[in-house]
Amino acid sequence: MFKGVNLIEFSERFATDDACRKYLSEIKWENGYQCGKCGQTHYYEIKKVGSRQCVNCKYAESATARTLFHKVKFPLRKAFYIAFMVVTNKKGISSYELSRKLGLRQKTCWSFKQKVIEEMKSDGNNPLKGNIEVDEFYVGGPEAGNTGRGNKTKQQVVMAIQTDGFGIHRCYAKVIPSAHSAELQVFFDQHIDKNAKIRTDGWKGYFSLKQRYPSIEQEISAKGKAFTLMHRQIMMFKSWLRGTHHHCTYLQKYIDEFCYRFNRLKYQNTLFHRLIERMVFNQPLFYQNYQCR
Ligand SMILES: [Zn+2]
Secondary structure, rough: OOOOOHHOOOOOOOOOOOOOOOOHHHHHOOOOOOOOOOOOOOEOOOOOOOEEEEEEOEEOOOOOOOOOOOOOOOOOHHHHHHHHHHHHHOOOOOHHHHHHHHHEEEEEEEHHHHHHHOOOOOOOOOOOEEEEEEEEOOOOOOHHHOOOOOOOOEEEEEEEEEEEOOOEEEEEEEOOOOOOOOHHHHHHHHHOOOOOOOEEEOOOOHHHHHHHHOOOOOOOOOHHHHHHHHHHHHHHHHHHHHHHHHOOOOHHHHHHHHHHOOOOOOOHHHHHHHHHHHHHHOOOHHOOOOOOO
16 A cells, blocks of 8 residues: 655655556455456466456456546546645645646546546545534635636535534535525535534524434634634635636545545545545446456
């Protein structure tokens, strides 16, 4: 497992495409090999690094097949670099910056980065517990001070943070069409534990959620003064969004990226490896129809 966020160590470890293939292969078959075509569990190593060939039907599968690295049209070590920079840079990295650093087209970097971010989406399996604050805010529109393209429509976001009285442990957020209770409930059910102690402002949308979440306490926000940690988090998110993404066309994806990194601040050692695992095992939508050939 590659550990840490050190760029020199990363560059040495993944200096060649073969080193990357070997790494993917070890993750892909860490629980044993199984032929993608006939299910046989015995294989031969073949010449191409990381690939395995079935002893029964002779089907050869590469380390990248059925992963997010499948059919990437540029050197694998550059794809690894994009994943590394996106997940380990505290503020992420723009596709323009990646393009300059890697000598790839900006659009190429952008589209691969989208795949990486797709893997940073929460699976909802780790709801916030303990002391929670929830609030909604707007992104985009005139209030962001940016009249650029794609920034003309305001979008509403609901955010929840788990606090310990001093700081913020974790956070989740979701773009919502409106702050009606039905929309808020979807977010609550996905990201907040039923027994959590929840504070919100006086918005009526939270009122009807009290049946499902009896511990909700509503307080007058006093222009944010009652929710200082939450407002700091919202400011941090907005300033990151302006600095890195410049527009809000893919707001939910950017939110997922922000929360993924924030929620793993204490797990710097495994950041890269866990992301690569997701990229190997979580077959995204556009590969659902993939068939072994
Ligand atoms: Zn086979």
